[in-house]
Every structure is written in structure tokens, then in C-alpha cells.
Amino acid sequence: MSERRRSPVEPESIEPHMCSLDLRLEIIGKLPFFEGLPPAEIERINQSFREIGYQPGETIFFTGDPAVRLYVVASGKVKLMRHTFTGQDILVDILTPGDVFGSLSTLGDETYPNTAQAQTMVCALAINAEDFRRILATYPTVALKVLDMTSARLNEAQEMVRRLSAHSVEQRIAYTLLKLAEKLGEPQDVGLLIQMPLSREDLAGMTGTTTATASRVISQLQRDGLINSGRQWVAITDVEALREIAEGVGAH
Amino acid sequence: MSERRRSPVEPESIEPHMCSLDLRLEIIGKLPFFEGLPPAEIERINQSFREIGYQPGETIFFTGDPAVRLYVVASGKVKLMRHTFTGQDILVDILTPGDVFGSLSTLGDETYPNTAQAQTMVCALAINAEDFRRILATYPTVALKVLDMTSARLNEAQEMVRRLSAHSVEQRIAYTLLKLAEKLGEPQDVGLLIQMPLSREDLAGMTGTTTATASRVISQLQRDGLINSGRQWVAITDVEALREIAEGVGAH
DNA sequence: CGCGTTGAATGATCCAGCGCAAATAACCGC
DNA sequence: GCGGTTATTTGCGCTGGATCATTCAACGCG
Numbered sequence: 001m002s003e004r005r006r007s008p009v010e011p012e013s014i015e016p017h018m019c020s021l022d023l024r025l026e027i028i029g030k031l032p033f034f035e036g037l038p039p040a041e042i043e044r045i046n047q048s049f050r051e052i053g054y055q056p057g058e059t060i061f062f063t064g065d066p067a068v069r070l071y072v073v074a075s076g077k078v079k080l081m082r083h084t085f086t087g088q089d090i091l092v093d094i095l096t097p098g099d100v101f102g103s104l105s106t107l108g109d110e111t112y113p114n115t116a117q118a119q120t121m122v123c124a125l126a127i128n129a130e131d132f133r134r135i136l137a138t139y140p141t142v143a144l145k146v147l148d149m150t151s152a153r154l155n156e157a158q159e160m161v162r163r164l165s166a167h168s169v170e171q172r173i174a175y176t177l178l179k180l181a182e183k184l185g186e187p188q189d190v191g192l193l194i195q196m197p198l199s200r201e202d203l204a205g206m207t208g209t210t211t212a213t214a215s216r217v218i219s220q221l222q223r224d225g226l227i228n229s230g231r232q233w234v235a236i237t238d239v240e241a242l243r244e245i246a247e248g249v250g251a252h
Numbered sequence: 253m254s255e256r257r258r259s260p261v262e263p264e265s266i267e268p269h270m271c272s273l274d275l276r277l278e279i280i281g282k283l284p285f286f287e288g289l290p291p292a293e294i295e296r297i298n299q300s301f302r303e304i305g306y307q308p309g310e311t312i313f314f315t316g317d318p319a320v321r322l323y324v325v326a327s328g329k330v331k332l333m334r335h336t337f338t339g340q341d342i343l344v345d346i347l348t349p350g351d352v353f354g355s356l357s358t359l360g361d362e363t364y365p366n367t368a369q370a371q372t373m374v375c376a377l378a379i380n381a382e383d384f385r386r387i388l389a390t391y392p393t394v395a396l397k398v399l400d401m402t403s404a405r406l407n408e409a410q411e412m413v414r415r416l417s418a419h420s421v422e423q424r425i426a427y428t429l430l431k432l433a434e435k436l437g438e439p440q441d442v443g444l445l446i447q448m449p450l451s452r453e454d455l456a457g458m459t460g461t462t463t464a465t466a467s468r469v470i471s472q473l474q475r476d477g478l479i480n481s482g483r484q485w486v487a488i489t490d491v492e493a494l495r496e497i498a499e500g501v502g503a504h
Numbered sequence: 505c506g507c508g509t510t511g512a513a514t515g516a517t518c519c520a521g522c523g524c525a526a527a528t529a530a531c532c533g534c
Numbered sequence: 535g536c537g538g539t540t541a542t543t544t545g546c547g548c549t550g551g552a553t554c555a556t557t558c559a560a561c562g563c564g
Binding site: 505506507508509510511512513514515516517518519520521522523524525526527528529530531532533534 | 535536537538539540541542543544545546547548549550551552553554555556557558559560561562563564
Binding site: 082084085086088090092103104105113114133136137138140141143144146147148150151152153154155157158159160161162164165166167208209248 | 334336337338340342344355356357365366385388389390392393395396398399400402403404405406407409410411412413414416417418419460461500
């Protein structure tokens with residue numbers, strides 16, 4: 001680690017050559033979707049994928065691109081985004097190793113509804129949409145697991161609709177920080193660190209607000225002693241208090 | 253039709269006895285999920301369902317209830333809702349015949365994330381969640397079609413997140429009216445009538461606003477000549493103009 | 505047809521959050 | 535270590551939409 005860098009967030013330390021056949025074999029073998037399949041089947045599935053490396057900031061696909069491939073995150077983190085006319089994108093999801101993305105519909109989407117962008121260095125496994133469909137048709141347990149994942153995402157999206165409709169920006173930011181900590185939190189001296197680069201703009205995109213407002217809220221939460229933060233990082237120091245804000249407990 | 257009623261929306265004319273075994277057979281035979289299955293299989297599937305009738309306003313299940321059943325709308329319309337602390341629910345979706353609802357996850361949901369309520373007289377077909385899972389495991393084409401439906405709902409929910417984040421109430425209402433007209437629109441003298449009861453409160457719940465604000469917007473759209481409306485109904489008279497509002501074309 | 509109920513419309517007031525801008529701080533390359 | 539760039543912070547004014555209340559209109563029942 002460089003002596004000069006002061007962020008507690010570890011960079012994704014994937015060297016370009018590490019996005020390799022071996023990694024692909026390792027990742028596919030561990031995907032919960034394929035759990036329980038015999039090794040011969042996993043080997044056959046493996047041959048349908050190919051690995052692709054992306055630099056931070058690089059776009060994997062744009063909204064409106066033909067939806068010809070599905071992807072799995074092998075390593076690194078991927079942002080799924082939708083554009084708005086304000087120029088400030090909403091961040092639909094942040095994907096971590098094992099997550100599938102692209103167009104999950106097996107018949108309807110001709111184009112991608114979201115833009116996918118590498119947030120860190122990323123190794124993704126790509127598969128033809130038709131090949132993916134064939135796998136789903138051949139292995140019902142895989143299809144059920146993809147359905148489960150999609151259903152969970154639907155639940156989260158509907159929850160965000162509810163919160164955008166009735167909760168304040170502060171409540172939404174508190175909720176989102178807690179969710180990120182559940183997924184990526186690592187206990188450290190600075191608190192429960194969300195182990196990924198997280199700018200104010202990212203947080204704004206995830207909570208339906210603007211960068212300036214997200215910055216105001218984060219600064220206030222820090223003054224109140226609930227979090228520590230810096231440039232592109234946040235650590236939670238008082239989970240309970242944040243939870244109370246997220247759920248609107250107390251004075252309104 | 254009563255001479256006194258002035259709404260152009262037809263009531264759902266389901267008599268209680270019409271929620272019957274015959275209707276069940278008819279509906280299940282027509283569900284796109286089961287399209288292509290041999291009659292013997294459809295008959296077997298049919299035996300897993302039972303039909304239940306509901307009165308307008310009656311709750312089918314509440315958020316937090318154990319998720320032991322899945323449902324299909326056989327006739328009528330069902331509201332899927334999430335509650336907020338403001339007391340004004342958000343309307344996640346309005347389901348029409350053929351739509352599946354309940355908890356779609358095959359493993360994770362112990363409780364329903366949404367409340368389902370009959371908006372009109374409703375006949376629903378109910379099936380044990382375990383039986384439904386067995387059908388999905390046995391018939392991959394069914395699982396794929398449920399995945400497609402869930403994926404489409406995810407896309408809509410993410411689109412609503414985007415609109416709530418960056419669009420005005422008027423734009424959201426215009427968009428929602430157009431979507432409802434796509435699904436339930438019938439050309440009549442009053443315009444393209446959305447053929448279902450649609451109160452200002454319903455519209456507010458679907459667009460993340462309050463009843464009073466929805467009323468103001470609907471009144472303004474009517475004064476501008478884009479719609480006709482009355483108590484619990486809306487008909488679109490200028491689809492293009494509404495589309496321009498929805499997409500934010502022109503002055504901002 | 506009258507009355508009571510329900511739903512809609514509208515007025516007045518307030519404020520959360522936005523837009524815009526400027527200043528400050530953190531970071532990185534040389 | 536310095537300079538340039540990027541990200542964050544903060545101030546100020548504005549406004550879309552919420553809240554609350556009141557009035558009006560539509561509807562259904564007796």
C-alpha cells in the first residue's frame with residue numbers, strides 16, 4: 001500500500017493477467033447457481049463462458065445496447081445505473097462477485113435496461129444470452145436460483161420505491177449505508193468500514209438525491225458521531241443510531 | 253347498469269357463484285405460464301389450485317403474513333401495496349387476470365413483502381407455495397416464464413425508482429396514466445378510458461405523491477385538455493401531449 | 505327527492521431539498 | 535514539495551410539493 005494514500009478502503013488488487021481461465025473455473029465452481037450440479041455439468045457450463053477484464057470506470061454495456069450477453073462478476077465491483085435527464089445517474093445496484101447481470105428475461109428484452117460500469121478493476125464472465133437460456137432450460141435448479149435472485153432484487157427495488165415516496169434523504173442514506181455494511185462491511189478501527197470506493201456522488205445516485213445534499217447529510221452524520229468518512233469511504237460507528245434514523249424512530 | 257351511476261368505468265360483474273371450478277379450468281388453461289403443456293399436465297396442475305372469491309376492499313394477505321401461498325388473478329383486479337409511516341400506501345402494482353402474485357422466491361421469503369387487496373370483485377386461484385415450487389422444478393418452461401414476468405416487474409420497479417429520483421409529480425402521473433392506458437385502455441367517447449376504478453388516492457399511491465397533489469395535477473391536465481376525468485375514473489384525450497409531459501420534452 | 509357519506513378541489517402556509525457557486529481539502533503526477 | 539485536478543463542504547436563495555383545512559360535488563340509500 002502506498003504510504004501516501006489515506007483511504008481505509010483496499011483497492012481491488014486484480015492484475016490484468018489474473019482475469020484468467022483459472023479464475024473462471026474457480027468462480028463458476030463456487031457460484032450458488034450451479035451448486036449441486038455434477039462436476040461434468042459444471043465443466044460443460046464453464047465452456048460457455050469467457051472471461052473479460054475491465055478497468056475502473058470502463059463501461060461494460062450501455063442502456064439500449066442489444067442484450068446479447070449475460071455476465072457474472074468474478075471479481076471486483078460493478079455499478080448498475082440508469083440515466084436521468086438531470087445528468088445525475090441513479091445507481092440501481094452495486095454488484096459483487098457471484099452476481100449475475102445483463103438482461104435476465106429469456107424472451108423480452110432486446111436491449112439492456114441499465115448501464116453496467118466497472119467501479120473497480122473487474123473480471124467478468126460473459127455468456128451468450130441464448131446459451132444462458134439453454135442452461136436454464138436444462139437445469140431447473142439453476143432457473144429457480146436465478147428466479148430467487150431476481151425476486152430478491154424486485155423486493156429491494158420496491159422497497160426503494162417505498163422509501164423514495166415517503167422517507168427523507170437522511171433516512172434513505174442511513175438505510176443505504178446499513179445495507180452496504182451488511183454486504184461489504186468490515187470491522188476496522190475507523191468503524192464498520194464499507195469496503196468499496198463510495199463517493200458522495202455514488203451515495204446520491206443510490207438514494208435519489210444530489211451530490212451536494214448527500215454531502216450535507218454525510219457531514220451531519222459524522223458531526224453527530226454516527227459515522228467516520230473521508231474521500232470515497234464511509235465507516236459506521238453507531239449502527240443502532242443509524243438504524244433508528246433509517247426507520248424513522250423518534251421525532252419526526 | 254344503474255341509471256344513476258355516472259362513471260364510464262364498468263364494474264367487475266362477477267357474481268359470487270362465478271368464482272367456480274369451471275372458471276378455474278378456463279383460466280389455468282389460458283395462463284401463458286402453462287402454455288404449451290400437454291392437457292394431462294394442465295389437468296394435474298389444475299388440481300393443485302383452489303379458487304377464492306374476494307369483495308372489493310377485502311385484503312387477500314398483509315405484508316408480514318407467512319408466505320404460504322401463491323395466487324393467480326382469475327378475474328377482477330388486485331392492488332399490491334406497501335405501507336408507509338405516513339399512512340398513505342404506495343401502490344406497487346395493479347394486477348389483472350393472469351398475473352401471479354404472492355411471494356415468488358422459492359426459498360427466501362418467510363413473509364409477504366407486500367399487501368394484496370381486491371380492488372374490484374376478484375376471483376383468485378391459490379396454490380401452496382411448495383406445490384408451486386414443485387411445478388417450477390418439474391416444468392422448466394413454466395419457471396422461465398415466471399422468471400420473465402419477475403424480470404419485467406424488476407425493470408418497471410427500477411424505472412419507477414429512476415422517475416421518483418428525477419421527475420416531477422406531473423411527469424410521473426403522465427407516465428403512469430399512459431402505462432395504465434396501455435394495459436387497460438378502451439377507446440370511448442370520453443377518450444381512451446382506463447377501464448378500472450382509479451381514485452386520486454390510488455394515483456397518488458402509484459406515483460409517490462399525496463392525494464391532494466395528485467388531485468391538483470389531474471385538475472390541471474383536465475383544464476389543459478389532455479384528459480377527461482371524474483370520480484374514480486380517467487380517460488386520456490391527448491396521448492401525444494401526455495407522452496411529452498411524461499418524457500420531459502420541451503421547457504424544463 | 506333529501507340526506508348523509510365519500511371523494512375531489514382548492515387555498516394558504518411551510519419547508520426539505522435543489523441549484524448554483526465559491527471555498528476548501530485530498531489526491532496524484534512530476 | 536509543488537501545482538493541478540478532483541472531490542467535498544458549505545452558504546444562500548428558491549420552489550415544488552407536503553400539510554392541513556375548508557368547501558364543493560358526486561353518489562347511494564331510504
